Amino acid sequence: MSSSPSSLHLAVALDGAGWHPAAWREPVARPRELFTARYWADLVAEAERGLLDFVTIEDGLGLQSSHPLEPDDRTDQVRGRLDAVLIAARVAPLTRHIGIVPTVVATHTEPFHLSKAIATLDHVSTGRAGLRVQITARQSEAAHFGRRPVPHITAPDDPLARESVAALFDEAADYVEVVRRLWDSWEDGAEIRDTATGRFIDREKLHYVDFESPHFSVKGPSITPRPPQGQPIVSALAHGTVPYRLVARSADVGYVTPHDSGQARAIVEEIRTEQAAAGRAGELLHVFGDLVVLLDDDPAEAVARRERLDALAGYEYTSDARIFAGTPAQLADLLQELASAGLSGFRLRPAVAGHDLPAITRELVPELQRRGVFRQTYEADTLRGLLGLARPNSRYAATATAPAGA
Amino acid sequence: MSKPLKQIHLAAHFPGVNNTTVWSDPQAGSHIEFSSFVHFAKTAERAKFDFLFLAEGLRLREQGGKIYDLDVVGRPDTFTVLTALAAVTEHLGLTGTINSTFNEPYEVARQFASLDHLSDGRAAWNVVTSWDAFTGENFRRGGFLPQGERYSRAKEFLQTAGELFDSWQGDEILADQRTGAFLRDAKAGAFTHSGQHFDIEGQFNVPRSPQGRPVIFQAGDSEEGREFAASTADAIFSRYATLKEGQEFYTDVKNRLAKYGRHADQLKILPAASFVLGDTDAEAEELAREVRRLQVSGATAIKHLEFVWNRDLSAYDPDGPLPDIDPDPGEHTLARGRAQVRMYRDPVATAREWRERAAANNWSIRELVIETGNRQGFVGSPATVAATINDFVQADASDGFILVPHITPGGLDGFADTVVPLLQERGVFRTEYEGTTLRDRLGLAHPDAGAAGERAAS
Numbered sequence: 135m136s137s138s139p140s141s142l143h144l145a146v147a148l149d150g151a152g153w154h155p156a157a158w159r160e161p162v163a164r165p166r167e168l169f170t171a172r173y174w175a176d177l178v179a180e181a182e183r184g185l186l187d188f189v190t191i192e193d194g195l196g197l198q199s200s201h202p203l204e205p206d207d208r209t210d211q212v213r214g215r216l217d218a219v220l221i222a223a224r225v226a227p228l229t230r231h232i233g234i235v236p237t238v239v240a241t242h243t244e245p246f247h248l249s250k251a252i253a254t255l256d257h258v259s260t261g262r263a264g265l266r267v268q269i270t271a272r273q274s275e276a277a278h279f280g281r282r283p284v285p286h287i288t289a290p291d292d293p294l295a296r297e298s299v300a301a302l303f304d305e306a307a308d309y310v311e312v313v314r315r316l317w318d319s320w321e322d323g324a325e326i327r328d329t330a331t332g333r334f335i336d337r338e339k340l341h342y343v344d345f346e347s348p349h350f351s352v353k354g355p356s357i358t359p360r361p362p363q364g365q366p367i368v369s370a371l372a373h374g375t376v377p378y379r380l381v382a383r384s385a386d387v388g389y390v391t392p393h394d395s396g397q398a399r400a401i402v403e404e405i406r407t408e409q410a411a412a413g414r415a416g417e418l419l420h421v422f423g424d425l426v427v428l429l430d431d432d433p434a435e436a437v438a439r440r441e442r443l444d445a446l447a448g449y450e451y452t453s454d455a456r457i458f459a460g461t462p463a464q465l466a467d468l469l470q471e472l473a474s475a476g477l478s479g480f481r482l483r484p485a486v487a488g489h490d491l492p493a494i495t496r497e498l499v500p501e502l503q504r505r506g507v508f509r510q511t512y513e514a515d516t517l518r519g520l521l522g523l524a525r526p527n528s529r530y531a532a533t534a535t536a537p538a539g540a
Numbered sequence: 541m542s543k544p545l546k547q548i549h550l551a552a553h554f555p556g557v558n559n560t561t562v563w564s565d566p567q568a569g570s571h572i573e574f575s576s577f578v579h580f581a582k583t584a585e586r587a588k589f590d591f592l593f594l595a596e597g598l599r600l601r602e603q604g605g606k607i608y609d610l611d612v613v614g615r616p617d618t619f620t621v622l623t624a625l626a627a628v629t630e631h632l633g634l635t636g637t638i639n640s641t642f643n644e645p646y647e648v649a650r651q652f653a654s655l656d657h658l659s660d661g662r663a664a665w666n667v668v669t670s671w672d673a674f675t676g677e678n679f680r681r682g683g684f685l686p687q688g689e690r691y692s693r694a695k696e697f698l699q700t701a702g703e704l705f706d707s708w709q710g711d712e713i714l715a716d717q718r719t720g721a722f723l724r725d726a727k728a729g730a731f732t733h734s735g736q737h738f739d740i741e742g743q744f745n746v747p748r749s750p751q752g753r754p755v756i757f758q759a760g761d762s763e764e765g766r767e768f769a770a771s772t773a774d775a776i777f778s779r780y781a782t783l784k785e786g787q788e789f790y791t792d793v794k795n796r797l798a799k800y801g802r803h804a805d806q807l808k809i810l811p812a813a814s815f816v817l818g819d820t821d822a823e824a825e826e827l828a829r830e831v832r833r834l835q836v837s838g839a840t841a842i843k844h845l846e847f848v849w850n851r852d853l854s855a856y857d858p859d860g861p862l863p864d865i866d867p868d869p870g871e872h873t874l875a876r877g878r879a880q881v882r883m884y885r886d887p888v889a890t891a892r893e894w895r896e897r898a899a900a901n902n903w904s905i906r907e908l909v910i911e912t913g914n915r916q917g918f919v920g921s922p923a924t925v926a927a928t929i930n931d932f933v934q935a936d937a938s939d940g941f942i943l944v945p946h947i948t949p950g951g952l953d954g955f956a957d958t959v960v961p962l963l964q965e966r967g968v969f970r971t972e973y974e975g976t977t978l979r980d981r982l983g984l985a986h987p988d989a990g991a992a993g994e995r996a997a998s
Contacts, residue, residue, distance in 0.1 A: 158722060254616040277742045332564075358615065
């Protein structure tokens with residue numbers, strides 16, 4: 135077994151009052167403030183206090199549901215949410231170091247709009263933006279747009295569902311490709327302000343992206359100049375070969391859901407194989423493990439809290455990700471063990487935002503710092519910098535260097 | 541008793557991607573860095589302005605098949621930058637121009653409702669329509685609409701968005717930790733819309749925002765545009781900044797309100813206006829001439845002439861005489877992605893008139909464009925400009941102005957420091973923000989979702 139990596143990356147996934155469906159019932163929750171700027175600003179400030187790499191913000195084009203494919207008509211869980219890109223924009227000026235990664239749905243939206251929105255988030259945060267791309271196969275959400283029929287899927291595993299979801303992931307890959315091309319469509323230094331010739335830009339440094347696919351065609355260039363990071367971070371959650379391929383082709387960070395080290399090793403191996411097949415073998419591609427966490431000083435207390443929350447919800451909460459209930463030190467052990475299987479970081483989903491997020495920033499982080507596997511201070515000004523990713527040149531920049539003095 | 545003085549509404553238009561904006565001035569800053577937007581917004585808020593206004597264009601302008609490079613190029617995403625500005629201001633309204641052709645109602649309604657929540661009730665939407673295939677090339681839905689359909693789509697878009705905003709009444713969220721009831725009703729946000737352009741149904745997922753609906757602006761000037769505004773809008777962004785034209789427009793539009801059961805106060809008319817201030821009127825006139833020269837470089841003058849001639853005139857000397865050849869009468873294809881080209885309805889007659897004026901005054905191409913193009917709206921000392929603005933508003937030529945500075949980001953600073961205090965002394969402009977929402981500041985009622993719902997059902 136390989137030795138533990140010296141440094142882990144840590145993100146938290148923010149969603150409403152927390153990931154447990156009964157999180158909003160906890161006294162520490164602020165369920166009446168979920169639609170206010172103050173609530174989100176407080177959560178992101180707490181994450182930044184813990185020196186985390188970034189936060190992700192969940193989103194969707196319909197009401198939340200406990201059913202994967204249909205509305206559930208429940209009234210006892212949090213329903214309704216604000217646009218994640220706009221929450222990100224609202225908190226960006228209030229923070230200085232932490233990356234901000236909203237979820238965006240590729241299925242019914244315009245890549246041109248989304249590309250400039252994330253480029254602008256990168257401008258307003260001076261280089262801390264990213265996105266988490268997501269698809270939706272829900273018929274109810276397609277009906278909110280009314281633009282195209284979506285097959286009615288009743289179970290995620292039937293062949294029609296597999297085919298339909300695979301097509302949506304293909305479309306998402308095209309979507310990310312367009313978004314990335316548009317970010318590069320203005321080369322660095324395109325703005326010249328040359329008073330002698332009266333030219334504000336050097337238009338030779340602006341490029342049509344001319345993307346065409348069965349799903350859409352986009353001309354470009356973007357209306358928004360190249361973002362500070364050049365390429366903001368692209369990330370995706372993946373549970374199988376089809377989405378692993380999207381991560382391998384298109385992402386800087388993939389979130390995966392292994393339940394033990396063996397699974398983690400197998401998933402990382404599959405993603406690395408796909409990465410090589412996509413011609414990205416030499417590139418830094420982070421694979422983060424997702425975990426739902428309930429943290430207390432006494433392990434029995436964490437387990438009891440989970441049981442109490444399940445009782446309030448009326449059923450045992452399960453998740454795609456492993457649910458961890460224990461002490462911060464036990465979680466640190468688990469993270470180091472999973473990291474040794476090839477994960478370079480983790481996206482933790484606080485079961486109760488008001489409780490488990492401070493437990494991450496004030497207890498887990500110091501524990502990881504004592505073990506020498508987490509930063510003591512923010513070491514970079516951009517999200518790419520925090521993730522060890524260099525700032526890339528525009529793909530459209532001429533590779534040949536003009537001779538000096540020419 | 542004399543008629544009470546009208547209160548003036550003022551807004552700040554972030555300098556745009558056209559030649560009003562002087563980027564060559566040594567004081568001109570970035571048009572994309574957030575610090576410029578913060579500076580501009582904070583000046584507007586310090587001066588107690590009603591709102592900040594952002595324009596939008598979804599394809600870079602081209603001329604002669606090449607990206608137009610003489611003006612400022614590049615702008616942020618409207619929703620993202622406005623929402624970020626909500627973090628650094630407390631009272632200033634945030635008005636975004638959003639196209640109804642290249643968007644879908646569910647998404648735009650989510651974004652405006654989110655902006656309204658995240659700004660505590662300061663969102664406004666300038667609804668514009670577009671129909672050109674040129675811009676449509678950037679969008680998956682394409683975008684070509686027959687010209688006649690653009691208002692019908694815009695109307696239905698706005699109506700549909702209104703149904704989505706009203707799909708939450710405001711009392712659905714109980715969040716009762718004791719009983720475990722988060723929602724009062726599982727059907728919160730339910731909507732069905734079936735029309736010519738949109739056929740959608742489901743549940744809207746953003747609860748009712750502080751203003752209920754964003755303030756709605758309309759900018760079109762055609763007969764259809766005026767009627768659209770009179771039936772639906774809360775405010776008009778107009779282009780009539782002379783007293784007589786302003787009064788005619790004002791009277792025309794306000795008179796259309798009654799047939800929609802609306803009162804004259806329910807639609808604010810706010811023309812765009814540029815300005816140049818000096819210590820004295822004479823100094824301001826001198827500065828205005830200099831600003832005009834900076835706005836019209838030799839290269840800009842040639843490009844401007846091409847709008848009329850519809851020909852490549854790059855071989856002409858801007859400091860020389862006007863072309864002898866006549867404009868190309870064919871379809872205008874030279875300049876794309878801008879509105880000005882439609883202003884010259886008879887290019888041959890315009891060219892003849894310009895040649896005659898240039899010859900009579902011994903003007904070069906550049907001098908002709910400087911003299912015939914857009915003049916500065918308000919030019920004078922702070923006292924003169926304050927008096928002129930007040931006269932316009934009291935004479936019902938407008939309800940206020942959307943001011944367009946020519947320098948980013950500091951172009952509003954002088955106005956804030958010198959003109960605003962004079963308007964406040966006259967008792968025609970607020971000294972403190974009133975109410976909590978943009979609707980409160982504009983004197984507009986908050987829409988009642990319940991009443992709207994009943995109307996829709998009846």
